[in-house]
Amino acid sequence: MPEAGDWVARRILKAHGAVFVAQGSVVCPPSIIFTDAAGCASWQVRVNTRRENINGIPVELQTEAMEALLAARSEATQRNLRITPRGTWAARRNYRDTEKIWSRRVIPGLAFWQRRGKLSARDAARIRGLAPAQQVEEILRLEAQGLFFSKDFSRPVLSSGSAPGASQHISMLALDINEHSRAAVRTILARHGWFQTVVSDLPHFTYLGTLQEKLPALGLRKTVKNGRVYWTPAKM
Known part of the structure; x- marks a missing residue:
């Protein structure tokens, strides 16, 4: 535990x-x-x-x-x-496979929420540059605010994949x-x-x-x- x-x-x-x-x-x-x-x-x-x-x-x-x-x-x-x-x-x-799959959710998600004015370009760039552990924490915090990172951006990222x-x-x-x-x-x-x-x-x-x-x-x-x-x- x-x-x-x-x-x-x-x-x-x-x-x-x-x-x-x-x-x-x-x-x-x-x-x-x-x-x-x-x-x-x-x-x-x-x-x-x-x-x-x-x-x-x-x-x-x-x-x-x-x-x-x-x-x-x-x-x-x-x-x-x-x-x-x-x-x-x-x-x-x-491990590298899981990193790639995670990125396929996160990178499009950051761009999606930036286009909709929910994320600044600066914040999106900062999150993209984080190490995996820190990036996972940031993404889960955003999801707690309703900014989801599944493929269709309608549900939590962990419902369609996992963290690296x-x-x-x-x-x-x-x-x-x-x-x-x-x-x-x-x-x-x-x-x-x-x-x-x-x-x-x-x-x-x-x-x-x-x-x-x-x-x-x-x-x-x-x-x-x-x-x-x-x-x-x-x-x-």
């Missing part, structure tokens, strides 16, 4: 912390946020992983998570359904899936330990390695939004 005064880490844990209760033989990251690329890479290389080519895309996950995914894909095939990765960043990501070094994809326990809109696919994935854990991040699934009925006892709460079930930390 983060320190009581570390509101940024607590905010990230509230939005993306379900991965830290993953069960089975998987390994959870040692911290909520990796602060640099070297520390992230050093941890990732020590984790047991399995790599498969799925639908022409290389997918790397922790071994147990991959085995569960393959079992879910096999069940889906028997039901004439598909479960496929959503692009080359669908599974494992390194804090993505569940770093843990190699997360996968973005093309067929996320099909309820039958979501049901199959849940039977094999894969759940949606980031509210409104529609393609995103997390391997928790247990059954749905056991999730509340792990400290997760059920949120239903637009017909989808998400599991997120109950208390922070």
Whole structure:
């Protein structure tokens, strides 16, 4: 758990912390946020992983998570359904990947709010030049004022991505899936330990390695939004 005064880490844990209760033989990251690329890479290389080519895309996950995914894909095939990765960043990501994805939200967002007179050119330039940790804090402060940084600028940035070094994809326990809109696919994935854990991040699934009925006892709460079930930390 983060320190009581570390509101940024607590905010990230509230939005993306379900991965830290993953069960089975998987390994959870040692911290909520990796602060640099070297520390992230050093941890990732020590984790047991399995790599498969799925639908022409290389997918790397922790071994147990991959085995569960393959079992879910096999069940889906028997039901004439598909479960496929959503692009080359669908599974494992390194620290630099998370920086790039963050920038794809923040840089357009700063320009958007500047055009609308909500940010001065000076403030936008200052925030662009900040180190990742300081930039994350500034962006979350702006969002508390109603200036959102999701792709369409209508909701919090953490609903469609994470801060640099804090993505569940770093843990190699997360996968973005093309067929996320099909309820039958979501049901199959849940039977094999894969759940949606980031509210409104529609393609995103997390391997928790247990059954749905056991999730509340792990400290997760059920949120239903637009017909989808998400599991997120109950208390922070």
